[in-house]
Amino acid sequence: METTGIKGLGALVISFIIYLIDVVNEAIVVLVFFMLLDVITGLMRSWVTKSWDSTIGFSGIVKKIGVFIMIGMAAAIEYMVMAAGQDPKGLMLLGVTSFFIVNEGLSILENCAQIGLPIPAVLFNALAKMHRDPAGKELRLARxxxxxxxxxxxxxxxxxxxxxxxxxxxxxxxxxxx
Incomplete structure (x- = not known):
């Protein structure tokens, strides 16, 4: 019970700080939604391809936590710039968040392609090129x-x-x- 109280207090403090520096914006809400969709389509892909691997799933969760750490860093830098009297107008936070939204969108598209959903040829070819290094070596793990x-x-x-x-x-x- 003591741990729950500490976690609740920590969540309250962090929520208040986020409210004060106005970090939560529409882009972060979209990012969280895309992350949720990525996890769902990833689970569907692993079920369809019979390639369930908890290590890959856990590393994906760790990466998503890392994304929020990077967004937190961008928010802190933006806050520092605002404290110095400049108005970045949220562009730094929006830029970092938008990058990760695109990244999650590509991951959702990859998962859907591996499930067997029809993907336009242009997007499918682009995904195939993304998974090769400049030497032409396949980067994706094959089952x-x-x-x-x-x-x-x-x-x-x-x-x-x-x-x-x-x-x-x-x-x-x-x-x-x-």
């Missing part, structure tokens, strides 16, 4: 083809059969010892 052939239910049945067989062997060993 091993053997994983497509593995049926999870069959694997579980085989595992149960092996466990049953091991139990029988142990029982026979005990009988032979006596």
């Amino acid at each position: 091993h083809p053997m994983l497509d052939r593995i049926d999870k239910k069959e694997l579980l049945k085989e595992n149960e059969a092996l466990q049953h067989q091991l139990l029988k062997q142990k029982e026979e060993e005990k009988k032979n010892e006596n």
